[in-house]
Each structure stands twice: as C-alpha cells, then as structure tokens.
Amino acid sequence: xxxxxxxxxxxxxxxxxxxxxxxxxxxxxxxxxxxxxxxxxxxxxxxxxxxxxxxxxxxxxxxxxxxxxxxxxxxxxxxxxxxxxxxxxxxxxxxxxxxxxxxxxxxxxxxxxxxxxxxxxxxxxxxxxxxxxxxxxxxxxxxxxxxxxxxxxxxxxxxxxxxxxxxxxxxxxxxxxxxxxxxxxxxxxxxxxxxxxxxxxxxxxxxxxxxxxxxxxxxxxxxxxxxxxxx
Amino acid sequence: xxxxxxxxxxxxxxxxxxxxxxxxxxxxxxxxxxxxxxxxxxxxxxxxxxxxxxxxxxxxxxxxxxxxxxxxxxxxxxxxxxxxxxxxxxxxxxxxxxxxxxxxxxxxxxxxxxxxxxxxxxxxxxxxxxxxxxxxxxxxxxxxxxxxxxxxxxxxxxxxxxxxxxxxxxxxxxxxxxxxxxxxxxxxxxxxxxxxxxxxxxxxxxxxxxxxxxxxxxxxxxxxxxxxxxxxxxxxxxxxxxxxxxxxxxxxxxxxxxxxxxxxxxxxxxxxxxxxxxxxxxxxxxxxxxxxxxxxxxxxxxxxxxxxxxxxxxxxxxxxxxxxxxxxxxxxxxxxxxxxxxxxxxxxxxxxxxxxxxxxxxxxxxxxxxxxxxxxxxxxxxxxxxxxxxxxxxxxxxxxxxxxxxxxxxxxxxx
Numbered sequence: 001x002x003x004x005x006x007x008x009x010x011x012x013x014x015x016x017x018x019x020x021x022x023x024x025x026x027x028x029x030x031x032x033x034x035x036x037x038x039x040x041x042x043x044x045x046x047x048x049x050x051x052x053x054x055x056x057x058x059x060x061x062x063x064x065x066x067x068x069x070x071x072x073x074x075x076x077x078x079x080x081x082x083x084x085x086x087x088x089x090x091x092x093x094x095x096x097x098x099x100x101x102x103x104x105x106x107x108x109x110x111x112x113x114x115x116x117x118x119x120x121x122x123x124x125x126x127x128x129x130x131x132x133x134x135x136x137x138x139x140x141x142x143x144x145x146x147x148x149x150x151x152x153x154x155x156x157x158x159x160x161x162x163x164x165x166x167x168x169x170x171x172x173x174x175x176x177x178x179x180x181x182x183x184x185x186x187x188x189x190x191x192x193x194x195x196x197x198x199x200x201x202x203x204x205x206x207x208x209x210x211x212x213x214x215x216x217x218x219x220x221x222x223x224x225x226x227x228x229x230x231x
Numbered sequence: 232x233x234x235x236x237x238x239x240x241x242x243x244x245x246x247x248x249x250x251x252x253x254x255x256x257x258x259x260x261x262x263x264x265x266x267x268x269x270x271x272x273x274x275x276x277x278x279x280x281x282x283x284x285x286x287x288x289x290x291x292x293x294x295x296x297x298x299x300x301x302x303x304x305x306x307x308x309x310x311x312x313x314x315x316x317x318x319x320x321x322x323x324x325x326x327x328x329x330x331x332x333x334x335x336x337x338x339x340x341x342x343x344x345x346x347x348x349x350x351x352x353x354x355x356x357x358x359x360x361x362x363x364x365x366x367x368x369x370x371x372x373x374x375x376x377x378x379x380x381x382x383x384x385x386x387x388x389x390x391x392x393x394x395x396x397x398x399x400x401x402x403x404x405x406x407x408x409x410x411x412x413x414x415x416x417x418x419x420x421x422x423x424x425x426x427x428x429x430x431x432x433x434x435x436x437x438x439x440x441x442x443x444x445x446x447x448x449x450x451x452x453x454x455x456x457x458x459x460x461x462x463x464x465x466x467x468x469x470x471x472x473x474x475x476x477x478x479x480x481x482x483x484x485x486x487x488x489x490x491x492x493x494x495x496x497x498x499x500x501x502x503x504x505x506x507x508x509x510x511x512x513x514x515x516x517x518x519x520x521x522x523x524x525x526x527x528x529x530x531x532x533x534x535x536x537x538x539x540x541x542x543x544x545x546x547x548x549x550x551x552x553x554x555x556x557x558x559x560x561x562x563x564x565x566x567x568x569x570x571x572x573x574x575x576x577x578x579x580x581x582x583x584x585x586x587x588x589x590x591x592x593x594x595x596x597x598x599x600x601x602x603x604x605x606x607x608x609x610x611x612x613x614x615x616x617x618x619x620x621x622x623x624x625x626x627x628x629x630x631x632x633x634x635x636x637x638x639x640x641x642x643x644x645x646x
Binding site: 050051054056057076077080081083084085089091094095096097098099100101104107108109111112113146160 | 239545555
C-alpha cells in the first residue's frame with residue numbers, strides 16, 4: 001500500500017508571538033490520487049492549515065506527513081526544498097510574478113527542485129504541453145504574465161503547479177476570482193490534468209456547490225479545532 | 232533564470248529604478264570627474280614645464296622658487312648676480328641655460344625678461360615648444376612677444392605699443408620707453424599665456440634711470456641707451472638643461488654649495504611634489520565631498536528598496552510558495568541592488584566620457600587644464616567596484632527586512 005499523499009495526526013500549532021491563535025487537528029488524511037474539498041469560511045484556520053501542510057509553519061506537536069515524509073523532521077531549508085519538490089500550490093489570485101514571462105513563471109518551482117526538474121525532463125516542452133492542454137493560446141509562453149486575463153493567469157498557475165507532476169496539489173480558493181462560466185471550465189481542466197499527472201488534489205473553498213466533482217468533501221470544522229485567545 | 236527575473240523585476244519598475252540608477256550614475260560621474268580633474272590639473276601643472284632639468288634662483292624655498300619662476304606666483308626674495316649666472320653657464324654639464332628676469336608688469340600681466348633661447352628651450356605638455364602665432368620673435372630692443380591670454384584680454388595685435396609698469400600693481404610707468412608688440416605666442420595652457428616677454432637687455436634699458444627702486448630725475452635719451460652695454464647685473468632665476476640626466480644631481484649639489492652667493496637649484500618635478508603636499512588637503516576635501524555624494528545616492532537606493540518592500544510582499548509569497556528559501560529572497564534583493572549599482576556605475580562612466588569629450592576643449596580654453604581622454608585607470612575601476620560592493624552592502628538592510636517579512640508572511644499574504 002502506498003503512503004497517503006497527506007496525513008495530519010494529533011497536530012497542535014500556535015502562532016508564535018501575540019494574538020494566541022491556536023489550531024489542533026487530531027487526524028486528517030488524503031490518499032494518493034484522491035481529490036478532497038475542504039469547506040470552510042475565512043478565519044476558520046484555513047491559512048494556518050495550509051501553512052502547516054506546505055511546511056511554511058511547523059507543528060508544535062504531532063505529525064504532518066506529506067508523501068510519507070514527516071515535515072517536522074526537516075530543517076527550514078529542507079522544508080522549502082521539499083515543498084518545491086512535492087507540492088504544487090495554486091492561490092486564489094495574483095499567482096504569478098507579473099513582470100516575468102509565462103514560461104519563467106511555470107518553470108520557477110523547478111528552479112528550486114532538481115528532482116522535479118528531472119521528472120519534467122524538458123521543462124519548456126512540458127510547459128508548452130500543459131498550456132495547450134489547459135486551452136491557453138499558443139503564444140502564451142512568451143507573454144508577460146501581467147498581460148493575461150485573470151482566468152488565463154489561474155490556468156497558468158495550474159500549469160505551474162502541475163509541471164514535473166508533484167504528488168500533491170494544494171489549491172486555495174482558486175476559482176473565487178473567476179465568474180461562474182469560467183469556474184466550470186477551469187475546474188474541468190484542473191481535474192483532468194491532475195488526474196493525468198496522478199497527483200492528489202486538496203482544495204480549500206467556501207463554495208459547497210463545487211462538492212460533487214470531488215472524491216470527498218470535508219467541512220473544516222470537523223477536522224480542525226481553533227482557539228483564539230481574547231487576550 | 233534568477234538573474235533574468237531580477238532584471239525583469241527592475242525593468243517592470245522602470246521609473247523608480249531609473250531614477251535611482253540615474254542618481255548613482257551622476258554621483259559616479261561626479262566622483263570620477265573630480266578624480267579626472269584632479270589628475271588633469273596635476274598633469275597640467277606638471278606639464279607647465281618639461282625638458283627643464285633644474286631651476287636656479289636665490290636661496291629660499293623650492294616651492295617658492297618654482298611658483299615665481301614658472302607660475303609667476305609670488306615674488307623672488309633675492310636675485311642672482313650675472314657673475315653667478317655665467318659661472319653656472321660655463322659648467323661642462325650645462326647643455327643650455329636661459330635667464331629669467333621678473334619684477335615688472337603690464338596691466339595685470341607679468342613682464343619677463345629673457346633671451347631668445349627661451350623660445351628654443353622652454354617646453355610644456357610633454358615636449359611641445361612655444362610657437363609664435365602671429366608676428367615674429369624678439370628682434371629689436373623694444374620688441375615684446377605676448378602670451379595668448381594677454382593678447383585676448385587686452386585686445387592687442389602685432390604692432391601695438393605697450394608701456395611697462397615698474398613693479399607689480401604699480402602706478403609708475405616706464406612710459407619714456409614704450410615697447411611694440413612684435414609677436415603673439417600661440418595658446419599653451421601655461422602661465423606663458425599670461426606673460427609679456429621682453430629681452431633681458433630691455434629690462435636693463437628701462438631701469439637705466441632708476442636707482443634703488445625709484446626713478447631718478449634724469450631721462451637718458453633712447454639713442455644713448457641703445458648704444459650702451461645693456462648686460463644686466465642680476466637676474467631673477469635661470470632654467471637649466473643638462474647634457475645627461477645623470478649629471479643633474481651633481482650640478483644641483485655644485486650650485487647649492489656655490490660659495491660666492493647663496494644659490495639654490497631645484498628639480499621642477501620634486502618641487503611640484505612638495506606643492507602637491509600643500510594642496511593635497513583641498514584635494515582630499517574635494518574627493519571626500521564627491522564620495523559623500525555617492526553615499527547619498529546609495530542611501531537613496533536603500534530608501535527606494537525599503538519603500539518597495541510592502542508592495543512586493545505578494546511577490547515574495549509567490550517565491551516562497553514555489554520553494555524559495557528566505558535567503559533566496561534576501562539574495563534576490565541584494566542582486567537587484569547590485570544590478571542597479573552596476574548599471575549606474577557603467578552609465579556614470581559613460582557620462583564621464585561624454586562630459587570629457589564635450590568639456591575637454593572648454594576646460595582647456597578656460598583654465599588651461601588639459602583633460603586627457605584615456606581608458607579608466609585601475610584606481611578608477613577599483614572605485615567603481617567599491618561603489619557596487621557598497622550598494623550590495625547597503626541593500627542588505629532592506630533585504631534583511633524582506634527576509635524577516637517573508638519568514639513571517641510565509642506564502643499567505645492578505646492584501
């Protein structure tokens with residue numbers, strides 16, 4: 001049996017400094033190749049959870065395991081490298097370096113991930129292939145990212161997340177900046193490409209209507225307890 | 232790829248980056264320009280006299296002797312007797328010797344009595360000789376050859392009469408014996424341009440009726456003066472060329488030990504070195520000020536990077552999400568600053584040469600300072616390297632702040 005793409009166990013985390021926002025997650029798993037929708041309103045610990053999964057923040061107690069590797073056992077630099085190698089990240093919007101070309105944006109994670117670069121083999125060709133598969137115009141690669149429409153930018157972000165086929169794709173409300181029609185096409189393309197790459201997909205959203213497309217839908221408050229000190 | 236992205240990031244902020252680069256470029260131009268002017272002025276001073284091995288005068292200070300004999304600044308404390316002059320001229324080491332007699336003036340310009348040999352042996356700017364631009368040399372007793380600035384300032388042309396005043400800034404004129412402008416010397420960029428040259432005998436002639444610095448009552452007719460032996464009793468200084476450079480120090484020692492009269496012989500180059508030590512303080516101050524301008528430009532750049540950090544937090548978050556370490560972000564900002572400084576330095580160098588190209592004739596005409604257009608010296612290249620390194624160091628402060636921000640923000644920035 002292959003290791004789950006993502007596994008959280010008895011995780012406790014408190015943001016350092018004042019504010020005292022604490023989060024605990026007794027157990028949560030995403031199987032390899034599975035697509036999961038996490039439903040939660042903003043302020044429900046969504047960002048903190050994603051930070052933990054991506055290795056930006058480390059749990060005070062418990063284990064965060066991505067593809068069988070315990071992130072707590074890695075140093076800060078190693079976690080950054082691990083994120084580049086194993087996780088593709090898609091944000092809500094402003095995903096791209098506006099001044100860089102689309103190609104440079106797509107290849108950026110490979111710059112920090114030699115294994116993933118090797119997996120992608122010919123990076124530019126792979127980028128071109130992904131762009132074509134995501135219905136982006138042919139000349140998009142040489143275009144400056146800032147010149148693209150929001151919808152196109154989000155699809156470039158998908159290409160960037162998928163290049164070199166990382167085992168886990170983390171998407172943070174990637175459709176909220178898109179209108180309903182574009183949302184639908186975007187999700188279809190995202191699912192198709194994620195499936196083709198064989199990656200797991202963890203998407204966070206507040207929009208329950210997206211649910212039917214996913215293997216599993218989980219409410220954030222069912223797996224995570226948050227606590228905010230008034231002090 | 233990182234370098235390309237850094238360059239593209241700078242290009243995307245063309246206006247602010249451009250201003251910063253321009254400030255750095257101008258400060259570098261100023262810094263190098265001051266350096267060029269300084270070395271140019273030194274070289275021009277050094278070029279004022281070349282080919283002369285020794286300057287002989289009454290015993291005083293080397294700098295003083297150099298200043299009054301070559302630069303016409305200040306006055307001689309004492310004279311050399313004609314006998315001493317002839318003793319020196321008779322030495323076997325001496326190839327040529329040119330006497331100089333100073334002390335009178337015409338308007339604001341000094342009058343120098345000398346022999347026609349002056350035109351043969353006086354050299355400037357690496358061996359260039361004096362050229363008579365208009366007219367001829369000294370032929371008659373009352374002939375004068377004037378420098379280019381004298382002619383330009385007073386509007387003289389060949390054939391015009393000139394009356395020499397006694398002393399400097401004096402009201403007593405040698406109006407009984409007027410001179411005639413026989414020739415005008417081509418512009419040299421040396422004090423010769425501001426000199427009225429007459430023959431040594433003429434200096435003697437106009438002082439026939441003078442005793443102890445005052446005019447006696449009588450007025451000897453010109454015809455009588457012309458008939459006289461006008462060999463002077465004393466001169467102010469002499470320029471000496473030796474047969475072999477190896478003999479310079481021997482002759483210098485002989486002159487300094489001359490028993491009949493306290494004399495002094497100096498090497499122009501050595502005296503110039505002493506002069507530099509005196510003006511060195513002003514030079515250092517000038518360099519200091521221009522260095523401060525560079526520092527100001529770099530602080531401006533630092534402020535610009537600080538100001539941009541907030542609007543670039545999103546960009547930093549993207550870098551972090553893609554797997555960049557906080558140190559990569561620090562490096563990125565330092566790289567950007569280094570690029571800006573490098574472009575600024577190269578642009579500054581370009582502006583300097585443009586300025587030199589345009590300004591060279593003007594500076595030469597106005598100040599007699601010849602600024603040679605040469606490739607940058609090692610010292611200047613070091614200066615540029617220091618500016619770039621200093622920019623990298625200055626950018627560390629905002630870069631460290633970006634490092635901290637990206638640690639705190641991670642990949643989640645709410646804008």
